[in-house]
Amino acid sequence: MTKTYNWATLGTGVIANELAQALESRGQKLYSVANRTYDKGLAFAEKYGIDKVYKKIDEVFEDENVDIIYISTPHNTHINYQRKALAAGKHVLCEKSITLNSEELAEAVALAEKHGVVLAEAMTIYHMPLYRKLHELVSSGKLGELKMIQMNFGSYKDYDMTNRFFSRDLAGGALLDIGVYALSFVRWFMSETPSQVSSQVRLAPTGVDEQVGILLSNDKGEMATIALTLHAKQPKRGMIAFDKGYIEIYDYPRGERAVITYTETGEQEVIEEGEMAFALAYEVADMEKAVTGDTSRVHLDYTRDVMQLMTQLRRDWGMTYPEEE
Template identity: 75%
Template sequence: MIEYRWATLGCGVIANQLAQAMEEQGGKLYSVANRTHEKAIAFAQKYGIEKVYDRIEDVFEDENVDIIYISTPHNTHIEYLRKALNAGKHVLCEKSITLNAQELEEAVALAKKNHVILAEAMTIYHMPVYKKLEEIISSGVLGPLKLIQMNFGSYKDYDMTNRFFSRNLAGGAMLDIGVYALSFVRWFMTSKPDQIVSQVKYAPTGVDEQAGILLKNKEEEMATVILSLHAKQPKRGTIAFDKGYIEIYEYPRGEEAVITYTADGHRETIKEGSTDLALSYEVLDMEKAVSGKEDSMHLDYTVDVMDMMTQIRKDWGMKYPEEE
């Protein structure tokens, strides 16, 4: 089995989870790059990583690096994606993968040009419970999809200087948590929604604090999404079919779903995988894609979700400084 050398660009929460995922698989990250060199050194010491770069740019020039995991703020992604993809590196990029559809289109073109894998680190596409549900739905036992209802509400300190509410750091509910809800919707819908209406409530900084979104595709499947950065809601997804409905809680890294059958009301619990192994599933699927064994990263869904998020923000008239 090929052992790929991974580099992390960023030393935050996700980077720590990535390093731990590597350890769970009996390996470790090869190298680390970060804007603050001292943090990179501390991170490397914590996880026994052999290489720390003096400059971020050095990670792109290192011929030993196979895959780069980017977990810096949203608005820095395209800059690093350009450098990584042009250097011939495979890239797994934290969500949201870019600010908008135009940036993602550029990144996809660069990946194709340089014959490398580009993917968004969207846990939903890799958790075993979603793959199992896909099998059940494909069997036809639940009948056609009718409606999806999504909730995601976080309670963030109402501090306009933190990244969640900062325009300069691409804050707001859509890019931070909406991407999960819309990725969930896209996973279960037959095709990308082509009819979208929405409402938004802005934070004092001008980013979206709260939103309600209605979606419908050409198959007449519908979805509702409710997001908030300052009102706690359960991370709940409900998928309603003709013959039953599925409920999933803590859906970004879900491990359990309950199916209720309409005819007699009986319930079936589906348990697959573990929330704690979310990053491990992503890493394994990425390595399968890089090896050419299986295209399991669903970049097509990522493109669809980014198209939706871009359209919604365009309807709102909401732009980030990089887009002005």
């Protein structure tokens, strides 16, 4: 008989709602809710028929019935909650970006290892079935050697410096919010992590990155370009070019469809796998698998590589958050 795990949500925003719906789609429901504002926690619990709401956030870490905590609060709060959850022996699935920097992530990883629990980042690219399918195809050698990856992600945000996207106090900026997807995509397809990184950045008046261009290459000569902006809508497009063809994926953070164009013939092949709507359900399934001992689908190694790149980029820019000063 399959064990049922008790999930708690820490946070009640958009992602927490998706988590509750994902569990419902699997015939499960959230065990409990922790939120900074108790009334919001109550309203969330009522919406999804959840029995337990904590009056104080820290009570979730003390609850012996909680197996897995999903953290979906702002980036800069993640490490403090991870410290408490992991030390209490709870498995943690944390919204991206998993921490602010590599040092925080190394601390969290060490804590997870010490207490024998799973720590994973809720990065949809690592969990959507399409990416596993494409990985198999690429590994077969059908497309030849990887040459170049091109990534776009652009959002048009109101130019309001009190908005969380531009707030230093809430760890805003393009890199941690949308760049993490592009870098995770690049890491998924590159055969080894980038060793050379260069970039250009335009900072907002608050001091966070609002527009970024990144060039990456690794020791195998595989290259990538990334264009990020919070100022203009761009297609969420990923393109992976090999010597025998190229793959295009639109809406790649939750990709469900890829088009392969073969170099020699111009012939196209469409691959469809998984559904965007089930993105959180795939994350839940992979996390529960990891808790049983099969961690092959949580890709903490890729999470670490991406965090190292983001940490290096921000250091190159001289851009820090208050928690790092």
